[in-house]
Amino acid sequence: MTAGRHFLQIPGPSNVPDRILRAMDYPTMDHRGPAFADVGRKALEGMKAVFKTESRVVIYPSSGTGAWEAALVNTLSPGDSVLMFETGHFATLWKGLAEKLGLNPVFIEGDWRSGADADAIEARLREDAGHEIKAVCVVHNETSTGAVSPIHDVRRAMDAAKHPALLMVDTISSLASVDFRHDEWGVDVTVSGSQKGLMLPPGLSFNAISEKAIKASEAAGLKRSYWSWDEMEGPNKTGYFPYTPATNLLYGLNEALDMLLHEEGLENVFARHKRHGEAARAAVEAWGLDVLCKVPEHRSPVLTAVMMPEGHSADNFRAVTLRHYDMSLGNGLSKVADRVFRIGHLGDFNDLMLCGTLSGVEMGLRDAGVPHKAGGVQAAMEVLGRKFDGARAAA
Amino acid sequence: MTAGRHFLQIPGPSNVPDRILRAMDYPTMDHRGPAFADVGRKALEGMKAVFKTESRVVIYPSSGTGAWEAALVNTLSPGDSVLMFETGHFATLWKGLAEKLGLNPVFIEGDWRSGADADAIEARLREDAGHEIKAVCVVHNETSTGAVSPIHDVRRAMDAAKHPALLMVDTISSLASVDFRHDEWGVDVTVSGSQKGLMLPPGLSFNAISEKAIKASEAAGLKRSYWSWDEMEGPNKTGYFPYTPATNLLYGLNEALDMLLHEEGLENVFARHKRHGEAARAAVEAWGLDVLCKVPEHRSPVLTAVMMPEGHSADNFRAVTLRHYDMSLGNGLSKVADRVFRIGHLGDFNDLMLCGTLSGVEMGLRDAGVPHKAGGVQAAMEVLGRKFDGARAAA
Amino acid sequence: MTAGRHFLQIPGPSNVPDRILRAMDYPTMDHRGPAFADVGRKALEGMKAVFKTESRVVIYPSSGTGAWEAALVNTLSPGDSVLMFETGHFATLWKGLAEKLGLNPVFIEGDWRSGADADAIEARLREDAGHEIKAVCVVHNETSTGAVSPIHDVRRAMDAAKHPALLMVDTISSLASVDFRHDEWGVDVTVSGSQKGLMLPPGLSFNAISEKAIKASEAAGLKRSYWSWDEMEGPNKTGYFPYTPATNLLYGLNEALDMLLHEEGLENVFARHKRHGEAARAAVEAWGLDVLCKVPEHRSPVLTAVMMPEGHSADNFRAVTLRHYDMSLGNGLSKVADRVFRIGHLGDFNDLMLCGTLSGVEMGLRDAGVPHKAGGVQAAMEVLGRKFDGARAAA
């Protein structure tokens, strides 16, 4: 028995606002009846605004992994080469998925401490004179490391290399938290999921697809049915789906779209995440610990992965923090297992929730006997206060 | 604006009980944290009881269509022949899905007015001396027609033909409403979904898989990742899933399992549906209309498809009924479009809801000018009352 | 364990719409903070529209009984005479309450089979040349009998008698179901509650008060604090309450006001209840049973009290109906205990819910061995269908 609210500070699923949970808590409706069209259309139109695209969006009843698969099976043929960049655990999982589907991933190794390197991608593409590489796949916000890849730079690199590959971007943990522009940045397939910046429970995933991607899908040889875009043009026009949609999650999605697009506004949402990322990193610095991502401009507004001092177990620290303070933190995955912990600061989140979160980390470090300096919360409060400096000066 | 509750009498999604909606209306939890194991295990163990299997269950974040695909891609190789029986629209869709995946469906034609014919299946299998057919796929309850296929007979037919094909059964609209026995009937892959007898919103799907099916999966050549059973043995032991599960739907599933297994009891649930099917058909007979399914023992406890008198539009009748009485009925699909309507009487349902439903049909027939005799509700009430004859006699 | 929805067909608490329950399912807010003013003002302004008054409304955190007490203690002095009319059980309870408060009720006896008799009231007032009687108290819709009193006639009777008494009306079970006009009918204090036509759970009660009543309150000698109107002028201006309001019920009230005033519209709500009352009585007539209220124009749109055939127990019938069909019906109270049962058809209710309800009554009568003719539901469906006769003729 624990009192008060659990602090769910993993980097997704994020905290779901009451309004969204309550919106899902309504009777399922007839997904073929006249009233459904508005539900479906609102969801699809809203998601186009979130992806910043005028093209087409597909919504799947699946988790984000399904949208990874959908991006590949709709556009590629058996044996196709795909250039992928090892930003961390999730980039590696996507590569594994490509292999299982019979593709040939070309994997640019990374050190898990930065986003994708556009120059390395450009160099590799320039080598590919025969255009064997059919797609470049990059994770926008690598959830395992807290590093953001510069997608706009990757696009420019592809253009510089005059390479015709499709650009596919995983925004599962960045969409609606970090600025992303499907059309402007020339992305062909954007992959996303519901349980992070969209503030929903898991169970919905998305593809935003360019005209070039649609054209590619007509010639693509991989077999597909559930993920097929073929029957997905309809929904964008009619609001109806080819098979039973996850109706109650769509109720929640429409509530999220109201909040993100029409109430707080996407740019304010991005600014909020950015400020919270800065405050979290100020706390880490005050504790005398290192942020895993070593490229300052790649550091994520969504999560902060923190390196443990040598000889100390991140998982023990997380267990202590959960037991003492009822807070879930993200674990280190595969290559950094037990060596980092991750603080999620995304979704439906605010200054005092962040202060509570950082207090929990600071007390957990102490309770677990991890060497650190006190003062992290204090440092974060100073960063948070800067927003109001003007108001104070004026007062 | 309509007052009172909408009558959602399509044959699924069915009415979701308040308890299940409320169970889903809780904060999403850390699906990698220690508390999740109980949630995952309870769901998987409970579903084994619902499928009546001791083997393995896989839960997908997807709609039922995904579980159709999962059954095929895990067990078969490109070009494999699968014997499928045309019970109606959904059997036809499954066949289309098999084709898209590169399989070779052998389709036994049906007239959409009965369940699968075990003798015809046996005959076809006897012809297949070379065992080209790798799987027999049958829809247990054909949602488009209201006909139940005799799965036990199909198993006996396969055994009689001494054919080694896998038996795959779609129970999307029958599971937890009509008796089904995965192990006893020798089914290899059972496919199901959340939004019918399980009384949940759409968004979860299931495979129950025999040891024989697992063995087949090891040699199966179709490419797969999201649907792959490979990583799904873990969950059955640990309660954790290989990728983010649809956590809040799992909360709802566990509530449904309590209701079905531990409160009402599966056999009582089956008896309830059977009795409601009988009452609904008594109403149809009193109206002087025909039930689409012409084999009495195949008539479904889950839904009743009713044939319209010649020259009358089922869709017009349904539109009138929705407008006047705020009730959604199922439409006729493809071959029987506009010629039948379907009354769902499944899931979280009781006698007075059925009487309200049949009243709506009877008033809708009248309002839409469809020739019929009054007295359907009266006839249904007589059937419903039989259950209490003993109590009256004793009183 | 029962499947499907319980039929709550007592004459209140009525069925609470999902929207209202969900509106209440939000965190309690600071009732002194700036955001609360809108909540409070919306509730008070909306209730003025429901009462059809331009004067003042008071909202209490209490059940309806509290609003009865409030009406009396704010306007009267110890020993004051109040003329009350015995329409049934609730009128009798109100009289008992007046006695406990030290008032002197003059009770005009009634036979519980009609509303108040305006002529009898006029005659009694004419006898009161010394104006000892300070208030006339009438129950608008007597919930124990299903009889509506003609309030407008009572007002005219008081005017004809040139009597200065205050007119107090209990609309606990009529407000927002049966037309009521506080200002136009010259009512001084209207008493109401949340759990009937307002479609809320119990816990809020109301006084609508005329200027004359406010003036009377200044001289009234009964002691009061919780119920005192003195501090209740504030809320009508500011939206804040003198003590902690039942915040979450106010959330629900505001949702109800949207539905009643801005979506369905009060006049449509009244018409809906009237039509359902007619259909219910057609069923009773078809069963060959008697409606308790014998004055046709007094019969209630909110509930129908039905007399049992001699020698049959209403309570046994209700118990059988609850056990067999999971429907709650109202019991006979005091003078008519076990001799009548009451069917509620109010609040968030529609045609198919009524048909389900009447089916449950008809089957319950049969199961309990109560002599009756079949065909009640059929008769009700004919009444319900009349609304659409024009549409059919036009088609």
Added chain:
Amino acid sequence: MTAGRHFLQIPGPSNVPDRILRAMDYPTMDHRGPAFADVGRKALEGMKAVFKTESRVVIYPSSGTGAWEAALVNTLSPGDSVLMFETGHFATLWKGLAEKLGLNPVFIEGDWRSGADADAIEARLREDAGHEIKAVCVVHNETSTGAVSPIHDVRRAMDAAKHPALLMVDTISSLASVDFRHDEWGVDVTVSGSQKGLMLPPGLSFNAISEKAIKASEAAGLKRSYWSWDEMEGPNKTGYFPYTPATNLLYGLNEALDMLLHEEGLENVFARHKRHGEAARAAVEAWGLDVLCKVPEHRSPVLTAVMMPEGHSADNFRAVTLRHYDMSLGNGLSKVADRVFRIGHLGDFNDLMLCGTLSGVEMGLRDAGVPHKAGGVQAAMEVLGRKFDGARAAA
């Protein structure tokens, strides 16, 4: 538009747990039907355990103010003297209420900076040789000042004075947060409400009543009906109430009772509040500000009232904090208006919520230009960590 959860840190209404809101989000039931008895009995029995009494509990559909009135009108007669102690605003309001009811309060003045003074009460009672004083009324936790009165000492003082007056205690903001013992401490009427330690929305209030109080009620001359205990013996036996109860709040109450009595356990709840009070006061001290309550052993585990430095407006500070950090704090009432602010740390609350709260205060002080030292949150974290010192030492 604000992101994340509002911090409702007024000293009640407190944060309502999701489980309680969800428990209230169910259809209202028939409060006269057989299933209700369990609901009513569970609530009444559970509340006896919370009050620590074997005697009788009464539950009202009203806010706490109603329970104040009920305590007086059931036991006293017009003109009776009652000894009341001015602990702060709420004690003063209770005195005003007594005056409105025609009682004669004898008010021992206080300075609003401590709980009641048992010695002063004893002295005053000794003067009352004629036993004109019929009741002693004390507020256990004065919500306006954050001072806890020593009820056990008051009882001893009354015994020492050999005075037969009834002892009445307001526990509206202490019950289920601070240890309270109705029977052991010889309290005759305990008054309480739902929206503080019981973690419910406002709308329920309580009286716990001794045999002596019941005896007094038989002779009490004040008029009463809604508040009358006469008909309230029934509910304690049958679970049914004399008039319509606030059913959905009772659903919530039963959930709260499960959490308090059977899950966390009352003694753990008390310890949690005590520890949070200590941590909050450590923060205030670190800021260099003063706690309003100057008697250390009277300082409240439920709330901390903080004095503003001379010349600074508490209301301006609160407005800034609400605007910048979406947190509601309690205001200073009447005598201390604008001079104190109150931090609520009660109900469904935990360490990280407290740290978030104190961070909000510290940042609000800074933003509002209130002179203070930084480090309050840090100081609180140190106090919170003491609980785990043993674990660290052992590790």
